[in-house]
Structure formats: structure tokens, C-alpha cells
Amino acid sequence: MPNNPLTPGVVPGRLGAAVILDNFADMAPPLDAHEARVAADRCYFCFDAPCMTACPTSIDIPLFIRQIATGTPEAAARTILGQNILGGMCARVCPTETLCEEVCVRETAEGKPVEIGRLQRFATDAMMAKGGHPFTRAAATGKRVAVVGAGPAGLSAAHRLAMLGHDVVMFDARAKAGGLNEFGIAAYKATEGFAQAEVEWLLRIGGIKVETGKRLGRELSLEALRAEYDAVFLGLGLAGVNALRAEGEEQAHVRDAVDFIAELRQARDLATLAVGRDVVVIGGGMTAVDAAVQSKLLGAEHVTIVYRRAPEKMAASEYEQEHAASKGVRIITGAAPVRVLGNGAVEAVEFAYTSEGPEGLVVTSETFRLKADQVFKAIGQNLDGVPGGVALTGRKIAVTGPGRTSVPGVWAGGDCAEGGNDLTVTAVANGRDAALDIHASLMGVAG
Amino acid sequence: MANLASEFVGIKSPNPFWLASAPPTDKEYNVRRAYEAGWGGVVWKTLGEDGPPVVNVNGPRYGAIWGADRRLLGLNNIELITDRPLEVNLREIKAVKRDWPDRALVVSLMVPCEEQAWKAILPLVEETGADGVELNFGCPHGMAERGMGSAVGQVPEYIEMVTRWCKQNTRMPVIVKLTPNITNILRPAEAAKKGGADAVSLINTINSITSVDLDAFSPEPMIDGKGTHGGYCGPAVKPIALNMVAEIARSAATRGLPISGIGGITTWRDAAEFLALGAGNVQVCTAAMTYGFKVVQEMISGLSDWMDAKGHPSVASVVGRAVPNVTDWQFLNLNYVAKARIDPDACIKCGRCFAACEDTSHQAIAMLPGRVFEVMDDECVACNLCVDVCPVEGCITMEPLAKGAVDPRTGRKVGDYANWTTHPNNPSVRAAE
Numbered sequence: 001m002p003n004n005p006l007t008p009g010v011v012p013g014r015l016g017a018a019v020i021l022d023n024f025a026d027m028a029p030p031l032d033a034h035e036a037r038v039a040a041d042r043c044y045f046c047f048d049a050p051c052m053t054a055c056p057t058s059i060d061i062p063l064f065i066r067q068i069a070t071g072t073p074e075a076a077a078r079t080i081l082g083q084n085i086l087g088g089m090c091a092r093v094c095p096t097e098t099l100c101e102e103v104c105v106r107e108t109a110e111g112k113p114v115e116i117g118r119l120q121r122f123a124t125d126a127m128m129a130k131g132g133h134p135f136t137r138a139a140a141t142g143k144r145v146a147v148v149g150a151g152p153a154g155l156s157a158a159h160r161l162a163m164l165g166h167d168v169v170m171f172d173a174r175a176k177a178g179g180l181n182e183f184g185i186a187a188y189k190a191t192e193g194f195a196q197a198e199v200e201w202l203l204r205i206g207g208i209k210v211e212t213g214k215r216l217g218r219e220l221s222l223e224a225l226r227a228e229y230d231a232v233f234l235g236l237g238l239a240g241v242n243a244l245r246a247e248g249e250e251q252a253h254v255r256d257a258v259d260f261i262a263e264l265r266q267a268r269d270l271a272t273l274a275v276g277r278d279v280v281v282i283g284g285g286m287t288a289v290d291a292a293v294q295s296k297l298l299g300a301e302h303v304t305i306v307y308r309r310a311p312e313k314m315a316a317s318e319y320e321q322e323h324a325a326s327k328g329v330r331i332i333t334g335a336a337p338v339r340v341l342g343n344g345a346v347e348a349v350e351f352a353y354t355s356e357g358p359e360g361l362v363v364t365s366e367t368f369r370l371k372a373d374q375v376f377k378a379i380g381q382n383l384d385g386v387p388g389g390v391a392l393t394g395r396k397i398a399v400t401g402p403g404r405t406s407v408p409g410v411w412a413g414g415d416c417a418e419g420g421n422d423l424t425v426t427a428v429a430n431g432r433d434a435a436l437d438i439h440a441s442l443m444g445v446a447g
Numbered sequence: 448m449a450n451l452a453s454e455f456v457g458i459k460s461p462n463p464f465w466l467a468s469a470p471p472t473d474k475e476y477n478v479r480r481a482y483e484a485g486w487g488g489v490v491w492k493t494l495g496e497d498g499p500p501v502v503n504v505n506g507p508r509y510g511a512i513w514g515a516d517r518r519l520l521g522l523n524n525i526e527l528i529t530d531r532p533l534e535v536n537l538r539e540i541k542a543v544k545r546d547w548p549d550r551a552l553v554v555s556l557m558v559p560c561e562e563q564a565w566k567a568i569l570p571l572v573e574e575t576g577a578d579g580v581e582l583n584f585g586c587p588h589g590m591a592e593r594g595m596g597s598a599v600g601q602v603p604e605y606i607e608m609v610t611r612w613c614k615q616n617t618r619m620p621v622i623v624k625l626t627p628n629i630t631n632i633l634r635p636a637e638a639a640k641k642g643g644a645d646a647v648s649l650i651n652t653i654n655s656i657t658s659v660d661l662d663a664f665s666p667e668p669m670i671d672g673k674g675t676h677g678g679y680c681g682p683a684v685k686p687i688a689l690n691m692v693a694e695i696a697r698s699a700a701t702r703g704l705p706i707s708g709i710g711g712i713t714t715w716r717d718a719a720e721f722l723a724l725g726a727g728n729v730q731v732c733t734a735a736m737t738y739g740f741k742v743v744q745e746m747i748s749g750l751s752d753w754m755d756a757k758g759h760p761s762v763a764s765v766v767g768r769a770v771p772n773v774t775d776w777q778f779l780n781l782n783y784v785a786k787a788r789i790d791p792d793a794c795i796k797c798g799r800c801f802a803a804c805e806d807t808s809h810q811a812i813a814m815l816p817g818r819v820f821e822v823m824d825d826e827c828v829a830c831n832l833c834v835d836v837c838p839v840e841g842c843i844t845m846e847p848l849a850k851g852a853v854d855p856r857t858g859r860k861v862g863d864y865a866n867w868t869t870h871p872n873n874p875s876v877r878a879a880e
Binding site for chain 1: 516517798801802838
């Protein structure tokens with residue numbers, strides 16, 4: 001008898017293969033040419049457009065939409081990719097509802113913004129479908145730059161550096177490049193191996209050597225990199241995971257949501273992935289939502305997100321919260337985990353209600369329990385593996401200007417650096433800007 | 448429901464909306480359905496002389512331009528007059544008119560520029576019971592190459608001559624359809640009047656090439672790699688038609704000559720505008736070709752609601768109401784001063800007014816923090832471009848300064864009416880001194 005959503009424990013195959021395939025299909029399917037034309041026609045080509053200002057990479061959105069409207073999607077793609085080399089992934093994962101689309105004047109006018117994200121995907125898909133890579137390298141400078149971390153920040157920096165004529169070696173601790181694009185994004189946001197396809201497409205600029213399985217502090221040292229290369233860019237991401245600090249955290253089937261998501265992303269067959277019947281996700285960000293929704297899509301009977309503060313404090317946008325709710329995920333706010341109950345394996349989680357006052361968040365004595373055979377911790381990641389000597393500010397690498405760290409010749413960007421905000425698009429902007437600064441520094445031109 | 452009954456050169460119809468002579472009125476099947484949908488009248492697609500009918504191309508006959516969301520703004524065609532036998536058309540006209548006596552049915556005609564040809568066809572039409580004829584002096588393509596259509600309409604003497612032949616050979620009202628492909632619409636209109644025309648109808652289509660196929664390097668519509676100019680119509684031509692209608696309505700020589708207004712009429716409002724500028728009724732084609740016959744129902748309800756709301760008792764009471772206000776530039780009040788006003792509550796902050804004014808006009812709009820757009824009265828000349836480019840209707844308005852107020856741009860007080868004819872900068876004023 002195959003498993004189903006009611007099967008107790010953490011088991012694979014709760015749903016039929018076809019259902020799972022359908023559940024993990026493209027969340028926002030691509031616009032066809034007609035749909036793109038209709039959507040593009042809604043853009044007013046605003047002056048100093050609010051959408052462009054809201055975009056961390058400052059893509060000229062009105063221009064690329066006009067290029068789509070006039071039948072030149074590849075020109076639109078060049079406009080996008082010139083600013084944001086991961087424009088394809090950003091089109092899929094950007095929380096546009098809190099960035100460009102939130103400030104679209106048609107949101108003001110009609111409560112319905114121009115579909116900027118989907119139009120961006122239309123343009124970048126058109127370019128990638130044709131196999132074109134619109135950028136070429138400048139004359140070789142003879143300079144060599146090490147990029148540590150092949151996530152969005154590192155990829156962006158590497159591409160820009162290569163374009164400017166530098167030779168780049170990009171290192172990553174994992175077996176594949178892509179960073180969170182490959183290991184962290186919900187599967188239904190980047191289907192059909194898009195993350196790897198985009199990396200391969202990006203690398204076609206040439207001049208970028210990728211070395212995987214190399215981690216700073218293990219196979220690599222900053223000292224050695226500084227000695228060997230003319231400059232170093234750190235795009236380390238946040239490799240550490242915050243602990244729950246609740247009694248019983250060590251019970252079996254209590255794990256980090258990021259690991260679950262990474263495992264899911266790398267799974268060849270989602271029907272082989274085990275998931276609990278009663279899943280509890282602790283946290284309030286995108287990782288929590290992604291873990292919860294995907295648990296539900298794998299066939300968990302009950303999935304509950306528990307967040308310690310009020311709903312409006314959740315890092316996951318309203319749109320993400322609604323998406324989770326639409327998939328049947330229950331969201332409980334204002335409750336913090338007190339202990340994990342179980343006899344070797346988790347059986348339930350006890351939560352206490354919280355209250356927020358002038359003195360901050362207070363855990364009250366009123367508690368409740370949620371049945372759980374699987375618990376995902378999604379309470380944030382932290383900086384891990386920063387080489388000694390690199391100054392921090394708070395829990396991030398301190399930077400000035402476009403990513404300059406306290407160590408000469410070393411730049412940083414993305415989630416690991418000050419100002420990083422867990423957005424792919426911000427990481428891309430950081431990488432690009434650091435690359436330009438590295439170039440200016442190496443070539444002795446004014447930054 | 449206002450009374451929309453219309454009488455045009457003695458031809459009665461329940462409303463002033465007629466279908467123009469064109470593909471929609473080519474045959475009995477269409478015309479019956481048009482009447483069923485509510486059209487007040489039709490002008491049957493142009494008949495030619497008896498004999499082998501004309502032939503049409505078997506490739507595309509239409510080209511178009513579009514606005515946002517592929518809304519059809521302009522259509523051109525290279526179709527000729529009816530390609531069905533004369534006797535078939537006449538038989539169908541008779542049958543339709545018999546069954547729909549309350550609807551107008553006018554027959555469009557185009558035969559060679561010889562009296563005998565007109566003498567031959569007019570009695571045949573008269574025999575159908577049709578209400579009148581419209582002389583097609585307008586088609587700019589195909590038939591013009593054979594000395595008909597606009598080839599006649601571009602020579603006032605021919606218009607007068609053929610109109611006179613027709614008036615001498617039929618008791619039916621004769622409407623002369625004018626081509627806009629001329630330099631001054633008054634000359635052909637005057638010629639029609641001299642020839643005894645009961646009315647003119649205008650405009651026929653405008654010579655045009657809508658687009659070029661950039662792979663084949665051929666005009667569109669493209670027939671086997673070649674294209675030719677065709678007749679342009681649809682919403683895009685309305686301003687041209689309105690001007691020509693108004694010119695005829697206000698010219699001393701043609702004033703009072705009934706006008707059937709044609710050219711891009713798409714909504715009830717367009718129709719009301721034609722009526723106001725002197726058209727006794729209107730003819731529609733492209734709107735029906737774009738949306739089907741049902742559009743007339745919006746035209747009927749819209750015109751009716753407007754007339755009720757404004758207290759206009761009849762269509763006739765609206766006709767020509769705007770004509771006295773059509774004047775020459777030299778008579779415009781140069782002491783009328785307005786300033787643009789942007790309603791901050793209606794503004795959606797797109798900044799198009801700013802871009803237009805800053806880049807291409809008078810640098811009279813300030814962009815303040817928070818994307819607040821404000822008109823600088825000391826720079827604003829009230830050109831209206833901001834109003835025209837604003838996506839939100841009514842967000843930007845032109846507010847006149849009161850008499851005696853100081854225009855911050857010129858430092859002068861707003862004075863009484865004064866125009867160019869007395870302006871000190873006018874050389875002819877000085878010459879007269």
C-alpha cells in the first residue's frame with residue numbers, strides 16, 4: 001500500500017508522481033507573445049520611473065517594456081542584463097510586489113501594476129532561448145581576480161569582471177555553482193533546471209574558471225588568495241543557521257529548513273523525498289514559506305508556520321503569505337517555541353504566546369502544543385567562516401562604498417556583507433558594483 | 448429615450464446612424480442584419496455599370512495601424528466597388544427596401560464619366576424603391592486609375608457636370624460623396640452645390656500606405672510582393688473629416704448644403720461632434736467592421752442619453768450648433784490666458800507631463816520631492832500638451848485667469864477680447880496705420 005498524506009511519520013511518496021509533478025510546475029508560467037504584448041501595452045513609460053528607482057539593480061524598466069511592445073524582446077533583454085546579469089532568475093524570484101510592481105503608477109491608478117517581473121522573464125527567456133550571449137570581453141588586462149562564492153553576488157561580480165577584461169577564478173564550497181539560486185529558491189519558482197542553465201549561459205562570457213568544492217578556511221585561505229590574485233571578492237552568503245535555543249531541539253526530524261530546501265532542489269525525483277504528516281515550520285521569512293509550501297506540495301497533511309511576532313513583521317511578503325495560505329499552509333503568529341517534545345523523534349512542539357510592548361517581545365506563560373513529526377527551523381541564517389582580519393559590523397562583513405572591506409584588495413557583497421538583505425537582486429547589484437570598483441582600483445582609474 | 452428620428456434630404460430614418468457604402472453594405476444578407484441590429488440606414492456598396500463586374504485582389508485588401516492593446520485606430524483598403532452583378536444587387540436592394548420601409552436605403556453609384564452611363568443606371572436604381580443615390584467621387588485607388596472615383600472628385604468641373612446629369616435624370620435625392628484627397632474641400636463642395644446636389648457626404652478615404660513589410664520591403668497590404676496606396680479610414684481620420692465638414696458648414700458659398708458626416712465615427716460622442724459641426728446625419732463603416740453591427744446600439748443609447756441630459760429635443764436641434772464657434776485663428780482671443788492645474792489627488796505620478804513639458808515644451812512643470820508635479824505659472828503658456836499626454840482623464844485641467852488678474856508669465860493683466868487683427872505685432876496692422 002503506497003503512502004498517502006495520512007501515513008504517520010516522515011515518509012516519501014505521499015502523493016502520486018503526476019500530482020507532485022503538477023504541484024511543482026512553474027508557479028508563474030511564462031507569458032506567451034500575445035500576453036506579453038498586452039501586458040507591455042499597459043506601461044506608461046513614466047519619467048524617472050518609480051519602478052526603476054525601486055529596482056536594486058536600477059533596470060530601465062520602461063525602456064525594456066517598450067522594447068517588448070515594439071517587437072524586440074532581445075533588445076529588452078540587453079537592457080535588463082546590462083544592469084542585472086541574473087535578470088532571468090530575478091524575473092522569477094524577485095518579490096516584485098514589494099519592489100518595482102509595488103510602486104508602479106498603475107498600481108496607484110488601478111490597483112493592478114504592470115506585470116514587470118513576468119515581462120522581464122519574457123525578454124530574458126527570449127534571449128536565452130536563442131542561445132545568445134549579448135556581452136563580449138574587453139581587451140585582456142592581465143589582472144586576475146578571485147571570487148569566493150558562486151551565488152548571485154559572486155556570479156554577478158565574476159561576469160562584470162570578465163567583461164572588463166580581467167581573468168576570474170570563482171570558488172564555491174558546494175559541488176555546483178549557483179548558490180541560493182541553485183540550493184535555496186523554491187523549486188516551483190525556478191523550474192527545469194533554470195539556475196544551472198543561467199550559470200552556464202552567464203559563463204559564456206568567457207574568462208571565468210569555476211572551482212567547486214573549495215571553501216574558505218578549508219581548501220582556501222584569504223591570505224593565499226590575496227597573495228595569488230590582484231583582488232578578491234567575497235560573496236560568501238550566510239552559511240550558518242541560527243539555532244532554535246529550545247529544549248529538545250536535538251530530537252530526530254528537527255532540521256534546518258535550508259537543508260530541506262537544498263535537498264529538495266537537488267532531488268532527481270521528488271516522490272522519493274520524505275516529508276512528515278504534521279509539519280511545523282518555525283520562522284517568518286521566505287525560507288519558512290518555501291519550506292512550508294513545499295512540504296504541503298509533497299503531501300504533508302498539516303503544515304503550520306509559527307512566527308513569534310505579528311504578521312506584518314514577517315519578512316515574507318503579504319503576497320508570499322497569501323501564496324502559502326492558498327496552498328493550505330496555516331500561519332500562526334505571535335508564538336515562540338518553548339520546547340520540542342518527543343521520545344527520540346519529534347512528536348510535538350510546545351509554543352508560548354508572545355506579546356510585544358515597549359520592552360520588546362515578551363514570552364507569556366500561556367502555551368499550546370502542535371502535533372509534529374517533522375520540524376523545520378527557518379529562523380534565519382548567519383555569517384559563518386569569515387577569515388580573521390576582516391572587520392565585521394554587527395553580524396555582517398563591514399563594507400564602505402561599493403563593497404570595500406577593511407582588508408585592502410578585498411571586496412564583499414551579497415548576504416554576507418553589510419547592506420545585504422536576502423534578495424538575489426541586491427546581491428547582483430552588490431557584485432556588479434564591487435566589480436566596477438575593483439576594475440577602477442586595478443586599472444588606476446577614478447572610481 | 449430622446450427622439451433620434453432623422454430626416455436627411457427628405458429621407459427618413461429612425462436614427463441618424465447610417466452604414467457607409469463599403470463592404471458591410473455589399474449584399475442583402477448584411478444589410479438585413481444591419482437593420483435588425485438597429486442601423487437607421489445604409490448606403491449600399493457602390494454599384495458600377497452593367498456588364499462584367501469589377502474584380503478584386505485575392506490577397507489582403509486591408510492594412511491597419513493599432514494603438515495600445517492592438518486597438519484598431521486606422522484601416523486602409525484596396526477593395527474596389529461591388530464585384531457582384533448589377534442585376535443581383537438591384538434585386539436585393541428592392542427586396543430589402545420592401546421589407547424595411549422605415550429604414551433609409553441609399554445606393555452608391557460609380558459609372559464612367561459619360562452622361563449616357565448615368566442615364567442608364569439611374570432608372571434601374573429608382574425602380575428598386577431606394578431612397579436616394581450617393582455619387583462615389585471618392586475612392587482613391589483602383590477605380591481612380593480608370594477615370595472614376597477620386598479622379599472625378601478631384602476636378603470640381605466634373606463633379607458639377609456629373610451631379611447635374613444625375614439631377615436631370617432622376618427624381619431621387621442626389622448626395623455627392625467627396626474625396627479628402629484635395630487641397631481645399633470647399634471647391635468640390637461648391638461644385639456639387641452648383642450642379643444641384645441635394646447634399647454632400649464626406650469624407651471618403653484618404654490616400655495612404657499603412658505600413659511597410661520590412662522583410663519584403665513592400666507596402667502593406669502586400670499582394671505577391673507588391674503593394675499600392677489604399678483608402679484610409681477609422682478613428683485616426685476623424686479630425687481630418689471634422690475639419691472638412693466644418694469648413695463646408697461655415698463657408699458662405701456652401702452654408703446650408705446638407706452634409707452627411709463620415710470619417711472615423713466610432714462612438715456616440717464622435718457622432719454628436721459631427722452633428723454639432725453641421726452634419727445632418729452620420730455614416731459609419733470602420734467601427735462596424737471592427738466590432739460588428741451591434742456597435743450602433745451604444746451609439747443610439749449614448750446619443751439619446753446625452754440629448755436627454757442636455758435637453759436637446761431632436762437630432763435636428765443639435766445639427767450645426769458648434770458651427771458659429773468655428774473661426775479663423777486671427778479671430779481667437781489673444782487676451783484669454785489659462786494655466787495648467789494638476790490635481791494632486793488624481794495624479795498617479797507617472798511624470799509624463801513633466802517629461803513632455805521639460806523636454807519638448809516650456810519647462811513649466813516642476814518635479815518636487817515625492818514625485819509631486821506642479822505647474823509654474825510664470826512659465827506655463829497653457830499649450831495643453833500635459834493634458835494630452837496625461838493618462839488620467841481630468842487630472843490636468845486648463846484654468847482660465849480671471850479678467851484683471853496678472854499673468855505671472857508676462858506680468859500683464861488679463862484684458863478684454865483682442866485678436867491678431869488688431870495686435871501691434873501684426874505687420875498688416877502697422878501697414879494700415
